[in-house]
Amino acid sequence: xxxxxxxxxxxxxxxxxxxxxxxxIIRIKLKELKYFVAKDQLLNLKLSSxxxxxxxxxxxxxxxxxxxxxxxSVRDSNIMNSENRLDITLDxxxxxxxxxxxxxxxxxxxxxxxxxxxKELLIKLQYAFYFERVHKYPKAAxxxxxxxxxxxxxxxxxLGFILLHQGFCLGLLEETDKALKKLYETEKRFPGTHxxxxxxxxxxxxxxxxxxxxxxxxxxxxxxxxxxQLYSNGFYREALKEIKKLKATRxxxxxxxxxxxxxxxTGQMPTAIKEYLDLTVENDVVAxxxxxxxxxxxxxxxxxxxxxxxxxxxxxxxxxxxxxxQVESKATQIQEAKVLQKIKILAKENQxxxxxxxxxxxxxxxxxxxxxxxxxxxxxxxxxxxVIDLQSYKMKxxxxxxxxxxxxxxxxxxxxxxxxxxDFSINxxxxxxxxxxxxxxxxxxxxxxxxxxxxxxKDGSKKKAFKIKVVDDSFTxxxxxxxxxxxxxxxxxxxxxx
Numbered sequence: 001x002x003x004x005x006x007x008x009x010x011x012x013x014x015x016x017x018x019x020x021x022x023x024x025i026i027r028i029k030l031k032e033l034k035y036f037v038a039k040d041q042l043l044n045l046k047l048s049s050x051x052x053x054x055x056x057x058x059x060x061x062x063x064x065x066x067x068x069x070x071x072x073s074v075r076d077s078n079i080m081n082s083e084n085r086l087d088i089t090l091d092x093x094x095x096x097x098x099x100x101x102x103x104x105x106x107x108x109x110x111x112x113x114x115x116x117x118x119k120e121l122l123i124k125l126q127y128a129f130y131f132e133r134v135h136k137y138p139k140a141a142x143x144x145x146x147x148x149x150x151x152x153x154x155x156x157x158x159l160g161f162i163l164l165h166q167g168f169c170l171g172l173l174e175e176t177d178k179a180l181k182k183l184y185e186t187e188k189r190f191p192g193t194h195x196x197x198x199x200x201x202x203x204x205x206x207x208x209x210x211x212x213x214x215x216x217x218x219x220x221x222x223x224x225x226x227x228x229q230l231y232s233n234g235f236y237r238e239a240l241k242e243i244k245k246l247k248a249t250r251x252x253x254x255x256x257x258x259x260x261x262x263x264x265x266t267g268q269m270p271t272a273i274k275e276y277l278d279l280t281v282e283n284d285v286v287a288x289x290x291x292x293x294x295x296x297x298x299x300x301x302x303x304x305x306x307x308x309x310x311x312x313x314x315x316x317x318x319x320x321x322x323x324x325x326q327v328e329s330k331a332t333q334i335q336e337a338k339v340l341q342k343i344k345i346l347a348k349e350n351q352x353x354x355x356x357x358x359x360x361x362x363x364x365x366x367x368x369x370x371x372x373x374x375x376x377x378x379x380x381x382x383x384x385x386x387v388i389d390l391q392s393y394k395m396k397x398x399x400x401x402x403x404x405x406x407x408x409x410x411x412x413x414x415x416x417x418x419x420x421x422x423d424f425s426i427n428x429x430x431x432x433x434x435x436x437x438x439x440x441x442x443x444x445x446x447x448x449x450x451x452x453x454x455x456x457x458k459d460g461s462k463k464k465a466f467k468i469k470v471v472d473d474s475f476t477x478x479x480x481x482x483x484x485x486x487x488x489x490x491x492x493x494x495x496x497x498x
Contacts, residue, residue: 070330138267141169160195236262253286299331393496398435410494436468
């Protein structure tokens, strides 16, 4: 009887243990399935390869097509940026099942399941892609490089993403040999996949770029032409090097825009923003192109309200309102980078001081700096407009016989007055002058309400005048406050404007 009881107890224990093991394994397998489904939805690796091909072509071939860039930015924001969570929590029963499952996986030479470590790696992968997404290619390339050995050890599909995107970033940074090495490795490790297809497109573009670079080096271009050729073919670093060789007086506004764009595409965003802001002081095609970059940066890449508002106001001045409307419309479709919050939590959990400091020291121009630059630019714009206004001022000198002469300056020498209009000058006897007035040339619009003249006296003092009347030997200046009589022999010169 005792033996029978022991046998029954043994069988109960055996079946209970088997049931517990089966139950634990099923729980782990369900969580594994849930994890990998969520991971696939998050990474969307096939879409990332398709977008990468288009993005590389756009940056090399269609860099001024902001509409295409907007479309790619919307698609970019959907990669590695979904709401799916990979938070797989395990209790003590799950850990028992995980130990059993991993034991079986080791026997069959498969890598063990490591949910917590995998989740952390994927957050870091998202973080690397975030830098790529906001055009900080040096940082992105470094993050991918740090992650590569870990994913190589795990032999996961994410390695294809890392190699492909690392090659993309290195290619834009003109580290062509390193880029090609990563892309060839992608083809070798992932043949017949979307990774290999995208890698082949990038390889062909890089090889064609290398050939063009050699052609540019052989041809006898002027320094300015060489810069334009390098920039047009996507050699941003080389373009920057060539611009540095030029004297400051030879760096024209178009070349300054090329410098700004090259700075942006080599990951030097703060310096690029300052260059663009300086270029928007004028009112020309270059200012419009620079302002478009500011609109893209302020609404999409840096999310600066101050910068976006400035670009919007400037677009109105430049007659480019449609551009701002399109940028603002697409900006609403672009998802915020959710990884930044995740990486902050990760840095706190792991007490990673370097990562925490990196987040604080994000490589952007803050609103305070932007405000200071904008204030300076507004002042410069006013000064520029003031000079334009003055250039449009002319004087009308009415003579005693009702004839009139137009000119920019009048110089008094003894009893003769020299009236200058451009390259021409006329000598007039001072007693022949009956009235001097000032006006703005036709078709020249300015922001000042009333043109004026500056009268410089022989004692060095200066008077502001809107009209001058000469009666007999009385020289009357009609200014903003009063009418003051002087003798003509007290006057040294009169200039339309300042």
